[in-house]
Amino acid sequence: MFKELDPILHSQLRLAVMSLLIGVKEAEFTYLKEKTNATAGNLSVQIQKLKEAEYIEVVKQFKDNYPQTICKITTKGIGAFETYVNALQDYLNIK
């Protein structure tokens, strides 16, 4: 029986953001934008969705008078990512 893929993660940009954050401690919005080649607007929307699902933490602050958004994966996010990867492996039969 195949597990259902998490709809929050089964989206190109949200999955890309989570895959980036899983390997680092925290990353700025600019870093995520550069690595995913996404538009600022689209990235903001997807980050908000990940935040609402409590998969990431978002800290907004000011650095040298410029707004700065820092994203960090949460324990819940790590768990969801692992489950998603395991489900993918089941689908592709690569375990």
Added chain:
Amino acid sequence: MKQEQPMTELESFAIIRNMINAAKTEQKDNGRSWIIWGWLLLSVSLLTVMNLHFAWVEQIYFFWNLFGLFSIALFTFEGIKKLAKKNQDVVRTYYKDLFKLLKVGFFISLAFIILNMNTGLSPYKGFGLLISLYAFWILIYGAVSNFKPSIVAAFICWILAILCLFVKKIEYLMYVHAAAALIGYIIPGYLANKAFKKNI
């Protein structure tokens, strides 16, 4: 990345792989600092040997003192530069954070040994301790970065550190130290640099 599109499982895997690879470059070290410090340490050791032969200056450890002053100036400059830049890193990794802290510990221990050498500790024991500390630092780097050349180099450096205890001439002591700089710093540094360039 464009707007939402239906995604197959294979595409999902491709995204995960690409993004993890992109983030992996943040964890990689380009080996530059190992190369710079390695060449400096090797040069100072060999300049000290040459000074022993040609007697350019009376002080045996003249080049070491010069190196010490240079290091202090470099650290001061780096410190000021970092303060002025106010941490411009757009991404923080556990690897980088760990090394920042460990580097502080390494340099404090290094300074403590040098202080001991300047207040009566025999250079034969002092340089042995220094090489032993290099080995420990190189081993940590090798283990955390999963970089085998550094792990091997660390154990060779420990053998060289033990060798220092049996050396009876400053000249030979400098050769052992130069060998430690070459094996522990320079060779792994170039190998790390080569691997870094290959991955970007």
